[in-house]
Amino acid sequence: MEPRQITLQIDHHFVTVPEGTTILDAAQKIGIDIPTLCHIDLKGTCIRNTPASCRICVVEVEGRKNLAPACATKCSDGMVVRTSTLRVMNARKVVAELILSDHPNECLTCPKAGSCDLQSLALRFNIREMPFNGGELSPRKREYTASIVRNMDKCIFCRRCESVCNEVQTVGALGAIRRGFNTTIAPAFDKMMSESECTYCGQCVAVCPVGALTERDHTNRLVEDLADPEKTVIVQTAPAVRAAIGEEFGLPAGTLATGKMVAALRELGFDYVFDTDFAADLTIMEEGAEMLDRLTRYLGGDKEVRLPILTSCCPAWVNFFEHQFPDMLDIPSTARSPQQMFGSIAKTWWAEKTGIPREKLVVVSIMPCLAKKYECDRDEFKTGGNPDVDYSITTRELARLIKRANISFTLLPDMEFDMPLGASTGAGVIFGATGGVMEAALRTVYELYTGKPLGNVNFQAVRGMAGVRRASVDLDGFELKVGIAHGLGNARHLLEDIRHGRNEYHAIEIMACPGGCIGGGGQPLHHGHSEVLYARANALYKEDAGKTLRKSHENPYIKMLYQEFLGKPMSEKAEQLLHTHYFNKSC
Amino acid sequence: MSEIKLPCDIIGKVNAICSEHGDDPKELINILHEAQHLMGYLPEEMQRLIAGRLGIPASKVYGVVTFYAFFTMTAKGKYPISVCMGTACYVRGSEKLLEEFKRVLGINVGETTPDGKFSLDCLRCVGACGLAPVVMIGDKVYGRLQPVDARHIIESLE
Numbered sequence: 131m132e133p134r135q136i137t138l139q140i141d142h143h144f145v146t147v148p149e150g151t152t153i154l155d156a157a158q159k160i161g162i163d164i165p166t167l168c169h170i171d172l173k174g175t176c177i178r179n180t181p182a183s184c185r186i187c188v189v190e191v192e193g194r195k196n197l198a199p200a201c202a203t204k205c206s207d208g209m210v211v212r213t214s215t216l217r218v219m220n221a222r223k224v225v226a227e228l229i230l231s232d233h234p235n236e237c238l239t240c241p242k243a244g245s246c247d248l249q250s251l252a253l254r255f256n257i258r259e260m261p262f263n264g265g266e267l268s269p270r271k272r273e274y275t276a277s278i279v280r281n282m283d284k285c286i287f288c289r290r291c292e293s294v295c296n297e298v299q300t301v302g303a304l305g306a307i308r309r310g311f312n313t314t315i316a317p318a319f320d321k322m323m324s325e326s327e328c329t330y331c332g333q334c335v336a337v338c339p340v341g342a343l344t345e346r347d348h349t350n351r352l353v354e355d356l357a358d359p360e361k362t363v364i365v366q367t368a369p370a371v372r373a374a375i376g377e378e379f380g381l382p383a384g385t386l387a388t389g390k391m392v393a394a395l396r397e398l399g400f401d402y403v404f405d406t407d408f409a410a411d412l413t414i415m416e417e418g419a420e421m422l423d424r425l426t427r428y429l430g431g432d433k434e435v436r437l438p439i440l441t442s443c444c445p446a447w448v449n450f451f452e453h454q455f456p457d458m459l460d461i462p463s464t465a466r467s468p469q470q471m472f473g474s475i476a477k478t479w480w481a482e483k484t485g486i487p488r489e490k491l492v493v494v495s496i497m498p499c500l501a502k503k504y505e506c507d508r509d510e511f512k513t514g515g516n517p518d519v520d521y522s523i524t525t526r527e528l529a530r531l532i533k534r535a536n537i538s539f540t541l542l543p544d545m546e547f548d549m550p551l552g553a554s555t556g557a558g559v560i561f562g563a564t565g566g567v568m569e570a571a572l573r574t575v576y577e578l579y580t581g582k583p584l585g586n587v588n589f590q591a592v593r594g595m596a597g598v599r600r601a602s603v604d605l606d607g608f609e610l611k612v613g614i615a616h617g618l619g620n621a622r623h624l625l626e627d628i629r630h631g632r633n634e635y636h637a638i639e640i641m642a643c644p645g646g647c648i649g650g651g652g653q654p655l656h657h658g659h660s661e662v663l664y665a666r667a668n669a670l671y672k673e674d675a676g677k678t679l680r681k682s683h684e685n686p687y688i689k690m691l692y693q694e695f696l697g698k699p700m701s702e703k704a705e706q707l708l709h710t711h712y713f714n715k716s717c
Numbered sequence: 718m719s720e721i722k723l724p725c726d727i728i729g730k731v732n733a734i735c736s737e738h739g740d741d742p743k744e745l746i747n748i749l750h751e752a753q754h755l756m757g758y759l760p761e762e763m764q765r766l767i768a769g770r771l772g773i774p775a776s777k778v779y780g781v782v783t784f785y786a787f788f789t790m791t792a793k794g795k796y797p798i799s800v801c802m803g804t805a806c807y808v809r810g811s812e813k814l815l816e817e818f819k820r821v822l823g824i825n826v827g828e829t830t831p832d833g834k835f836s837l838d839c840l841r842c843v844g845a846c847g848l849a850p851v852v853m854i855g856d857k858v859y860g861r862l863q864p865v866d867a868r869h870i871i872e873s874l875e
Contacts, residue, residue: 296774296776296777301774302773302774302775302776302777303774303776304776305774305776305777305779305780306780306784307776307779307780307783307784308783308784309783309784316776317776318764318765318768318774318775318776318778318779319761319764319775319779320779326776327774717765717775
């Protein structure tokens with residue numbers, strides 16, 4: 131049944147909304163932007179935090195004695211709401227001043243400056259002095275992990291990170307502990323995040339309104355490496371970066387900035403600008419071969435083989451199953467992530483071709499992700515202590531660096547990636563959106579399995595933003611069943627099913643972040659606007675549609691790599707350089 | 718993992734308590750209440766055990782344990798000392814008395830001496846305001862105390 135429509139008045143404007151709508155959403159519908167702080171509701175995804183605790187969004191409702199929080203008050207028929215009376219504005223200002231009274235005055239050096247929601251509110255409410263002194267919370271823990279920096283002095287207890295970590299991702303690493311002035315947000319037993327179940331997905335960082343949770347910054351290190359004439363510094367860019375970097379320079383969400391991004395990286399001084407999409411194509415070759423191998427053995431009656439095969443591109447997802455599902459470490463594909471495949475090939479095949487010694491070669495990755503930073507640090511991806519990928523910086527860090535280097539991003543010409551590691555197909559590009567890895571795999575697996583050319587390469591059924599999606603693909607009479615999950619909470623449901631023998635799939639793609647990498651913890655902040663994520667995904671599908679080659683196995687440089695160096699997928703050399711193994715990390 | 722390894726019978730008892738409450742996360746506070754009686758406190762391992770049984774993150778259990786003053790994560794001493802900080806005791810100098818206990822024992826509120834003999838806590842009114850300031854040690858009430866009495870009491874218990 132359709133919900134009843136009700137009409138109310140907000141600031142002299144009439145608005146009709148379905149029953150159950152909050153004042154906040156009704157106001158938004160008619161362009162009245164009520165300020166919020168603790169509240170976040172990324173519509174169309176599962177990211178929500180609605181505790182109604184900060185009281186920044188209070189409004190006056192006629193006939194009601196107290197001010198009402200707009201985020202939690204439902205509209206009623208005939209309601210009269212005022213969002214900007216003197217009483218409302220004063221109340222909001224006092225609330226903000228009280229929050230500021232216990233917030234460090236470090237805006238000048240805070241990594242969140244310029245994109246901090248609290249700072250924006252202080253500006254918007256015209257706060258020019260700090261009227262409240264006195265009680266301050268005792269100094270809190272600071273922690274630098276490989277991926278995330280935690281500075282709890284700046285925490286305002288909006289609990290967004292806690293909601294995301296517990297309800298959305300079901301990781302359960304962060305929670306509120308103690309009470310009153312001693313409250314803080316921390317892992318169990320006040321341990322370090324590095325000793326907890328944290329997957330470094332970075333979704334807590336993506337929703338933190340202030341500078342309490344930020345990324346581990348490597349830009350200074352990069353500046354030094356770029357200035358070192360002894361070093362050859364090469365870069366790989368993840369698919370999702372090109373669809374989001376433009377936002378940091380005022381371009382609308384969903385602007386494809388591939389060419390300008392390449393130009394900016396050249397301006398910054400990278401010796402070669404390559405593409406992680408190349409390695410994404412390589413991933414499909416290896417993961418696809420593994421999938422076919424397992425499938426053929428399974429259909430041949432081999433009882434040893436376990437299905438479904440799970441993708442392993444997402445490092446936060448890898449951390450998640452290592453911590454939470456140690457009994458199922460043999461199910462995910464052993465294929466390394468594209469980032470690591472790139473590093474491995476760059477420091478072997480490419481380094482040999484160009485004659486650059488490993489120790490003078492610095493491989494940097496630009497990622498939409500925080501878990502990638504941790505992934506670079508994993509011991510199994512090092513040769514004699516030298517990492518395959520030296521370090522990873524986020525889309526946000528790259529944007530800061532471009533600004534720091536006086537580069538006018540929007541005025542740059544479009545440039546092309548360098549060859550051979552910059553060559554990619556459309557299949558590699560869509561890795562950045564949820565469902566993209568599966569779609570790319572299907573394009574290749576279909577042709578390899580059936581031996582026939584694939585007519586329509588667009589698998590619409592695996593696209594979209596639903597948390598869990600399923601699709602069947604006809605492989606010449608064999609019905610291949612695939613599943614897709616994004617967000618670790620959705621992944622957990624699928625994994626619990628598999629654990630209890632209720633599995634209907636042959637293959638499953640999992641991405642830790644809602645929307646896939648386009649919604650990663652290292653991306654420009656969405657500030658609660660989910661349309662930003664949709665626009666980024668569309669941009670990737672647009673880039674894919676515009677490519678001549680759209681199947682990974684048709685990438686000519688991938689073919690060259692196998693001919694010259696690897697032999698064939700899952701060869702001994704490929705196993706050694708492109709595959710990995712997993713560890714039991716349960717607490 | 719915590720260094721404390723729970724004895725087998727305690728593990729069995731914690732599991733039994735969880736079962737009695739249907740392994741229901743909504744029963745967390747009741748379960749913690751009963752579990753604390755087993756050893757007098759809630760060690761990390763016990764909290765992890767309960768979290769596992771109820772299918773909730775250990776951070777959530779720890780959050781509840783640290784929120785409520787009743788729950789404690791430190792083993793109480795053989796002689797648990799509680800200084801009353803209720804209004805009557807406070808105005809008659811219980812704060813100075815508490816400071817003296819801290820000084821003599823060399824521990825803070827919520828801590829236990831390394832030899833496991835004494836632990837120090839505060840409480841709010843035991844209904845003996847006529848004897849203010851009041852200290853409870855185990856089940857015994859000591860009234861009308863002066864700071865100098867702290868050392869005497871401790872020595873008498875040693």
